[in-house]
Amino acid sequence: MVCRSRRHQPTAGGLTIDDVIKGSPTLEAVARLAGVSRATASRAINGGSRVSARAQQAVNDAVRQLGYTPNSAARSLVTRRTDSVALIVPEPDERVFSDPFFARTLHVVTNVLSERDLQVVLLIARPNDDKQRILRYLHRRTVDGAIVVSHHRDDGLSDEVATLKLPSTFVGRPWTSADQVSWVSTDNIDGSHKATRLLIERGCRRIGTIAGPADMTVGQDRLVGWRRALAEAELPDDAVVHSDFTEAGGIEAGRSIMRAHPDLDGLVVASDLMAAGALRALAAAGKRVPDDVAVTGYDDLGISEHTDPPLTTLRNPITEMADQAARLLLEQLDGSATAPRRVIFTPTLVRRLSA
Amino acid sequence: MVCRSRRHQPTAGGLTIDDVIKGSPTLEAVARLAGVSRATASRAINGGSRVSARAQQAVNDAVRQLGYTPNSAARSLVTRRTDSVALIVPEPDERVFSDPFFARTLHVVTNVLSERDLQVVLLIARPNDDKQRILRYLHRRTVDGAIVVSHHRDDGLSDEVATLKLPSTFVGRPWTSADQVSWVSTDNIDGSHKATRLLIERGCRRIGTIAGPADMTVGQDRLVGWRRALAEAELPDDAVVHSDFTEAGGIEAGRSIMRAHPDLDGLVVASDLMAAGALRALAAAGKRVPDDVAVTGYDDLGISEHTDPPLTTLRNPITEMADQAARLLLEQLDGSATAPRRVIFTPTLVRRLSA
DNA sequence: CGGACTGGTGAGAGCGCTTCCACTCTCGTG
DNA sequence: CACGAGAGTGGAAGCGCTCTCACCAGTCCG
Numbered sequence: 001m002v003c004r005s006r007r008h009q010p011t012a013g014g015l016t017i018d019d020v021i022k023g024s025p026t027l028e029a030v031a032r033l034a035g036v037s038r039a040t041a042s043r044a045i046n047g048g049s050r051v052s053a054r055a056q057q058a059v060n061d062a063v064r065q066l067g068y069t070p071n072s073a074a075r076s077l078v079t080r081r082t083d084s085v086a087l088i089v090p091e092p093d094e095r096v097f098s099d100p101f102f103a104r105t106l107h108v109v110t111n112v113l114s115e116r117d118l119q120v121v122l123l124i125a126r127p128n129d130d131k132q133r134i135l136r137y138l139h140r141r142t143v144d145g146a147i148v149v150s151h152h153r154d155d156g157l158s159d160e161v162a163t164l165k166l167p168s169t170f171v172g173r174p175w176t177s178a179d180q181v182s183w184v185s186t187d188n189i190d191g192s193h194k195a196t197r198l199l200i201e202r203g204c205r206r207i208g209t210i211a212g213p214a215d216m217t218v219g220q221d222r223l224v225g226w227r228r229a230l231a232e233a234e235l236p237d238d239a240v241v242h243s244d245f246t247e248a249g250g251i252e253a254g255r256s257i258m259r260a261h262p263d264l265d266g267l268v269v270a271s272d273l274m275a276a277g278a279l280r281a282l283a284a285a286g287k288r289v290p291d292d293v294a295v296t297g298y299d300d301l302g303i304s305e306h307t308d309p310p311l312t313t314l315r316n317p318i319t320e321m322a323d324q325a326a327r328l329l330l331e332q333l334d335g336s337a338t339a340p341r342r343v344i345f346t347p348t349l350v351r352r353l354s355a
Numbered sequence: 356m357v358c359r360s361r362r363h364q365p366t367a368g369g370l371t372i373d374d375v376i377k378g379s380p381t382l383e384a385v386a387r388l389a390g391v392s393r394a395t396a397s398r399a400i401n402g403g404s405r406v407s408a409r410a411q412q413a414v415n416d417a418v419r420q421l422g423y424t425p426n427s428a429a430r431s432l433v434t435r436r437t438d439s440v441a442l443i444v445p446e447p448d449e450r451v452f453s454d455p456f457f458a459r460t461l462h463v464v465t466n467v468l469s470e471r472d473l474q475v476v477l478l479i480a481r482p483n484d485d486k487q488r489i490l491r492y493l494h495r496r497t498v499d500g501a502i503v504v505s506h507h508r509d510d511g512l513s514d515e516v517a518t519l520k521l522p523s524t525f526v527g528r529p530w531t532s533a534d535q536v537s538w539v540s541t542d543n544i545d546g547s548h549k550a551t552r553l554l555i556e557r558g559c560r561r562i563g564t565i566a567g568p569a570d571m572t573v574g575q576d577r578l579v580g581w582r583r584a585l586a587e588a589e590l591p592d593d594a595v596v597h598s599d600f601t602e603a604g605g606i607e608a609g610r611s612i613m614r615a616h617p618d619l620d621g622l623v624v625a626s627d628l629m630a631a632g633a634l635r636a637l638a639a640a641g642k643r644v645p646d647d648v649a650v651t652g653y654d655d656l657g658i659s660e661h662t663d664p665p666l667t668t669l670r671n672p673i674t675e676m677a678d679q680a681a682r683l684l685l686e687q688l689d690g691s692a693t694a695p696r697r698v699i700f701t702p703t704l705v706r707r708l709s710a
Numbered sequence: 711c712g713g714a715c716t717g718g719t720g721a722g723a724g725c726g727c728t729t730c731c732a733c734t735c736t737c738g739t740g
Numbered sequence: 741c742a743c744g745a746g747a748g749t750g751g752a753a754g755c756g757c758t759c760t761c762a763c764c765a766g767t768c769c770g
């Protein structure tokens with residue numbers, strides 16, 4: 001009883017035993033120490049509109065003195081915001097960590113979002129095992145929004161996000177619900193078309209491709225661009241091998257495509273990492289690049305300069321894409337976005353020695 | 356009033372207009388649909404002790420029918436748990452994504468923790484900018500615990516974690532508070548000592564080292580091991596260059612150490628990635644490895660087999676370390692850990708061609 | 711000098727959940 | 741047959757926060 005009455009006495013600066021014992025200080029403690037109400041303390045802490053200079057100062061001091069940090073669960077419960085967003089990467093983690101694309105994207109996204117004090121949570125989901133776990137995670141609304149990178153046909157993400165009406169941006173065109181969610185992408189058909197055209201103009205007549213996974217739109221679109229250019233030149237388009245965007249996959253694919261089509265004189269590869277692998281396979285098979293086989297990569301993220309020979313490739317404006325993706329998400333979080341938007345960038349051809 | 360009375364009527368299966376309008380269903384709605392109290396519904400959902408089979412079934416059905424997912428903020432507020440833990444990497448993100456060590460660690464940690472339905476949140480903190488942000492994050496207790504990888508001298512993490520009494524494990528010996536937090540590590544002094552001994556036994560007499568960052572215990576310890584072996588053999592230990600565990604850093608360091616000490620016949624490098632860089636620098640300088648200069652790496656995470664020549668290196672049991680780190684954290688979360696624990700693994704020498 | 715504002719404030723009502731506690735029924739036992 | 745044990749249940753009290761609303765000065769205008 002004594003304790004109880006003491007506790008509620010609003011003596012400015014009067015801290016009770018309770019405050020000292022308790023783990024982290026609450027808003028209540030701050031308010032009491034500052035000699036104001038909880039409401040005023042809350043206002044002062046959250047960007048003080050309608051708070052007198054005196055009260056503001058008192059609260060600031062109390063916060064500092066107690067080392068107060070708001071309890072985020074309590075805050076989220078009422079604001080229905082968590083101030084964190086997920087960067088979802090539905091890929092096995094080996095790939096995430098070997099492909100510089102993800103590093104760059106994470107970097108840029110984190111930078112843009114941290115301007116608004118949003119915490120980026122990286123969720124790496126192995127495609128099959130974790131599908132349900134990720135969907136549950138989103139459903140629970142542990143994050144205010146999501147940026148999905150490297151989305152696959154059956155991961156269910158675009159539909160889930162669309163039905164949940166969760167603010168989100170996809171990097172790369174989603175398979176489904178494409179007109180209900182925002183996304184950024186590059187014109188992969190165009191890029192691949194450019195690469196193939198280059199080989200044709202160079203004189204190649206037997207051009208194969210190492211394509212990306214068939215369950216990703218990037219994979220599909222780059223394949224379409226290659227097909228289209230060959231069709232326009234009335235060249236055969238039967239030399240296709242799908243791989244997984246890794247260097248190891250590229251070696252394997254390079255080996256198998258050369259075995260199946262030994263007469264190839266051009267090779268359009270859907271990523272630099274795979275192209276680096278393919279170059280190794282070609283070297284091992286005794287083929288000179290570009291003299292025997294001309295090769296193009298895709299992405300231009302550093303590796304392409306260090307291969308032997310350096311890769312002719314298509315530069316995707318990854319930085320701009322990631323930046324745009326983050327901003328599209330911000331728009332939605334702000335509520336300023338009216339309808340889903342899409343932004344499509346154009347890749348540019350970078351000529352080096354491989355073609 | 357009508358609405359209100361209807362709302363509280365415990366008619367099994369009776370949903371009110373409110374339920375339909377509201378976004379996500381609450382426990383209240385589940386309870387009403389199941390014809391039980393909120394308390395019973397909660398018990399049923401959380402692993403039903405003291406719940407009749409009938410009630411359990413009714414709640415299960417209601418959950419399914421409504422697509423109910425508990426609101427995590429509300430739950431955390433009362434349980435004081437968030438069911439998520441942070442993997443903190445105080446490194447610029449370029450490094451995180453180029454070093455396979457992190458990929459492996461993340462992979463293992465995620466696997467172990469997901470057995471317990473813990474969500475792993477990856478926090479990459481650029482050392483200087485984000486120091487405060489990370490500390491604030493931990494302070495707010497947005498996570499139940501943390502695993503800190505690649506901790507630096509001045510990042511404040513070990514002290515913060517110790518004073519917050521936040522369950523945590525460090526991978527690599529922390530600089531301060533080392534007896535107040537749990538950590539796993541390998542015996543880096545021993546490993547580096549072994550590498551240096553090997554070179555000495557091989558006949559090298561002028562052995563330099565490319566050391567890791569001086570503000571990391573790994574960097575320091577591996578340097579100490581090298582020094583110790585040289586001292587034992589009464590050889591000079593003045594050829595030291597510090598670098599940053601990246602390949603680019605290794606090239607630069609290799610170049611500069613050879614310039615300063617052209618007579619070097621052995622080089623102990625504190626990581627495979629740096630060693631790969633050093634090999635390039637040596638090749639560029641016209642030195643043959645191992646004939647002119649014998650080289651050792653450290654870590655053995657894949658790259659070491661693909662360098663030219665393949666690296667003799669020390670294998671750290673990364674998988675076991677990460678596994679152990681996760682389990683030490685689990686112990687603390689369970690409350691079964693009494694005192695901070697440390698686990699130290701022994702590195703093993705892997706001989707390839709570079710030494 | 712009354713009325714309409716306006717800046718500043720605190721009381722209090724929740725947000726959706728878990729959990730303590732008190733209560734009601736069974737049973738099995740002395 | 742009374743009684744205690746134990747299983748199953750619901751009422752209600754919070755967790756720590758935000759935010760509406762009512763209120764109380766002052767200030768300004770007609």
